[in-house]
Amino acid sequence: MRVGMLVTLIRPEEKLLISEFEAQGVTVDVMLDRNLNFDLTQGAQQLAPNGVAWSAYGVVFERCVSTSRGMYAQAILNAWGIPTVNSYHTASICSDKLLTTLHLAQHNIPQPQARVAFTDESAIQAIENLGYPAVMKPVTGSWGRLLAKVNDRESAEAIIEHRQVLGDYHHHTYYAQAYVEKGGRDIRAFVVGDRTICAIYRTSPHWITNTARGGVATNCPVTEALNHLCIKAARAVGGGVLAMDVFETPSGELLINEINHTMEFRNSSTPTGVNIAQEVVRYVLSFVSETASPTC
Numbered sequence: 001m002r003v004g005m006l007v008t009l010i011r012p013e014e015k016l017l018i019s020e021f022e023a024q025g026v027t028v029d030v031m032l033d034r035n036l037n038f039d040l041t042q043g044a045q046q047l048a049p050n051g052v053a054w055s056a057y058g059v060v061f062e063r064c065v066s067t068s069r070g071m072y073a074q075a076i077l078n079a080w081g082i083p084t085v086n087s088y089h090t091a092s093i094c095s096d097k098l099l100t101t102l103h104l105a106q107h108n109i110p111q112p113q114a115r116v117a118f119t120d121e122s123a124i125q126a127i128e129n130l131g132y133p134a135v136m137k138p139v140t141g142s143w144g145r146l147l148a149k150v151n152d153r154e155s156a157e158a159i160i161e162h163r164q165v166l167g168d169y170h171h172h173t174y175y176a177q178a179y180v181e182k183g184g185r186d187i188r189a190f191v192v193g194d195r196t197i198c199a200i201y202r203t204s205p206h207w208i209t210n211t212a213r214g215g216v217a218t219n220c221p222v223t224e225a226l227n228h229l230c231i232k233a234a235r236a237v238g239g240g241v242l243a244m245d246v247f248e249t250p251s252g253e254l255l256i257n258e259i260n261h262t263m264e265f266r267n268s269s270t271p272t273g274v275n276i277a278q279e280v281v282r283y284v285l286s287f288v289s290e291t292a293s294p295t296c
Contacts, residue, residue, distance in 0.1 A: 004048065005061045007030060014194070044080035054077065058288035059084065062085065062262065063088045071091045075088040089238045094259045112178045115176050121180045123156075124129065126174065132151055133151045138170055139173050142146065148215070150176075160174065183211075183269045184203055192279045197274055199274075229254050
């Protein structure tokens with residue numbers, strides 16, 4: 001069985017993953033998402049961009065920067081019976097903050113209170129139901145982009161007016177979350193299968209602590225409570241290879257904030273001492289073995 005990897009470009013994470021596949025004696029077939037050309041009326045016998053039939057793949061590892069390209073590719077391949085890491089089911093939930101919130105709530109997983117509204121008037125009401133300050137987020141997106149801390153009604157009205165003018169329907173879905181005082185840091189925990197393999201604190205003087213926005217990474221011990229919460233959250237969205245953004249409140253309560261299904265980890269292996277790429281590759285290869293065993 002072959003292993004494929006879908007990418008938008010080769011980032012440091014993909015270089016680490018490819019090296020780990022090679023260390024395991026596996027040559028992974030890397031395919032650029034810009035070259036994908038699926039015949040939706042045909043099945044898995046058609047050829048991938050590298051000239052190999054899709055049916056030859058025991059698993060396809062999705063690492064696209066483009067959420068839409070990656071997710072649609074997963075939907076197609078899963079419909080053809082080709083496993084992907086992560087699955088379309090998991091990706092479709094984690095790529096949408098509203099759906100993530102719903103699934104966490106359905107499984108009674110602690111998270112910040114959140115509301116959604118669809119007009120400027122109801123959005124103001126939703127924010128005031130939460131209380132100021134609140135955080136407005138786009139339902140899709142990453143790296144802390146377009147997040148806004150709303151301190152009062154005047155700033156809420158200004159942000160909502162701006163979103164109305166932007167025109168995209170995603171901007172007209174007003175997702176608001178209660179602001180959590182987290183003491184200048186949050187936790188990013190890495191889940192691979194049924195294990196929280198490691199975690200980092202992301203510390204910043206800014207309320208947005210993403211390392212992509214300048215947050216500093218240091219090791220965070222994986223306690224029993226953190227592991228339990230992260231595994232429960234991972235199962236709620238379908239499981240796989242996931243990064244959990246976790247808030248720790250002043251009282252010590254842990255809350256799942258967001259879940260990322262195409263995680264970046266370049267800044268996390270050194271402070272944690274865990275070879276994240278190796279753990280991920282071993283999971284993907286065991287996935288191939290498990291799915292291929294009935295027919296091989």
